[in-house]
Amino acid sequence: MIQFDNVNKWYGDYQALADVSETIGKGEVVVVCGPSGSGKSTLIRTINRLEAIDSGTITVEGEDIHRRGLDVNRLRSRIGFVFQQFNLFPHLSVLQNCTLAPVALGGARPAQAHQKAMELLDRVGLAHKAGAWPSELSGGQQQRVAIARALAMEPPMMLFDEPTSALDPEMVGEVLLVMQGLVRDGMTLVVVTHEMGFARDVAHRVLFMDQGRVLERAEPHEFFNHPQHPRAQQFLADIRTPFARA
């Protein structure tokens, strides 16, 4: 469904992505992890062209997303994206946040969009907050609305950019639960996260990145118990015992 072929990206002299070649299949759940600055966020942001690339190709649903004449807006409406900072629209109600795109882009009738949005809000457990303003919600609630908003266009795949990193610890669980529900429904997911529990229990595959390169790719069981690459071993060791040093 998503394919990277020798993708490179530079910020001036700094190489953010180096020779990345990966394939993510339909229905796969892939977690991307790694230290800060490893390029994980940059990687998923290139999929819906929030970031540009300097060489290589990215193919989504069989199409080269950088080819001339591609309708980038249509591409983006087929990719659900959830931000670390939620980015709900504060001047619209929770419900309006979810109906904006279907009505403005999908040509859905307001009544249809309304009903679909309520279903999605119910699915994330926030139907009772449909008329509320984003500023009245907690961080965890806002992020769940953000997920519902992204689902409103019925995309075949969802990208999550550190969805729980900006949340207070007690709210992380409610968001991960919603994401787990999406996995059960067979959605294709690419998730950048530090939540190793989620990676271990839910993901089909883990990609470990450092300095713009994918250094290891394995099933969660393999990755967490038998990491191959020394950098991955170091990373896992650091996470488990932050104060110990060999």
Place this chain on the structure above:
Amino acid sequence: MIDLIHTYWLYFLVGQYPNGPLGGLALTVLLAALALVLALPIGLLLGLARVSPFRAVRWPVTALVHVVRGIPLLMVIFWAYFFLPGVTGHQTGQFSTMLMALVVFDGVYLAEIVRAGIQGVPRGQFEAARALGLGYPRAMQRVILPQALRSMLPSLVNQFISTIKETSLGYIIGLTEASFIAAQINTQVFTRATQVYLLLGLTYFVLCFGLSRIAHLLERRLARRAPVRAARPSAAVPLANESNA
């Protein structure tokens, strides 16, 4: 001073109306309001051009803004006064001249207010709108501008106050606005210039200070309904938390 007010209050307020064109304080306020209303769409367009991703749009407008802001309003008024009749083909009255000059001048200043408003909306809002699939125009229209315009309201009221003060320059081309009427009153009374001009100042003060209080109130109300930021910035969460015990 009271008898001065008693005799001339109506003349100061509306000029020679209805026996002549509208003048005085009423003209001042009308001119300022009209100028601002007309300058707003221009300011919006110029402001959008200032943040446009296309250089061909951005550069000429930036140049225009810098030129207009580098010359006095009076210069713009003189250009309008001496060249509008040539351009439009017929005599332009003082009101129209003043209106045109104010619209151009304030339009440019409003463009800067609009630009600041648009750039004040967090970048994440724009990304979220684009990530949903909304194109640039639609993202601007439905997400960015509504938020930008709301934050601009106090600045807009301040601009209205400035425009009211700018109308006083109509005096120089003979427009019968408040300052001109005051001068007329002074020539009639002749021996009480101090009182006449003190009263003129007082009138402007009451009008402008009152409006500035409204702007202040607006600013406070807006601060209360500001958008919520995320709880805390990104931080790596440890795998298990027992290690810190």
Place this chain on the structure above:
Amino acid sequence: MPRFDLALMLHGQYHDWLVTGLFVSLKLAAVVFVFALPLAIAIALLRLAPLRVLRALGMVYVEGIRNVPLLAHLLFWYFGAPELLPDAVKERLYAGNFEFIAGAIALTLYTAAYMAEDIRSGIRAIPVVQFEAGRALGFGFLATMRRIVLPQALRITVPPLISQTLNLWKDTSIATVIGVAEMMYQAARVESASFRSAEAFAFATAAYLTVSLAITGLAAWYHRRFPVRTI
């Protein structure tokens, strides 16, 4: 419309008139700046004084001046204020170069009100602990300001002050209303003498733009050379 005659702007009598006007504008701006800045510092300090009465005085000054257009100020100082003086003095004033003086007074008071607010913001940007440290050492209010707070505040205040100077430069044009022979006055004079409005106004426009650009350039240079340093 007659052809644009560049020569008219570059030499001859009209050129001389315009250049004289330019110098009067520059002189007016310079004189006002020299007097307005210390006055502005005084008003800013007044607004931050420990005594409530002094603070109120400062606020009355700033609000009273800023909410009245410059034109009304000019009319007051030229026509209104002399009325209070005895006739002999009044006649001598009007016989001399009173326009310039009245214009300078009005502009100084007006500009100082705006500069005072910028200076006040600059002072308030300095953490209050700096002020407290000065007082704790035993310095009085004014001494603390002079030795500790103002020197730090100045660097922050310079860019908005330069912006006010730009406004001052443009505001000198309004002095034409009371007959000060500055550039707009001369441009209008050339126009009525020769009907050459385009050339006269082009000269004035170019002159205003050049000085404005110079002032803006100064601001950019200062920002690069003296960036704000905080702890």
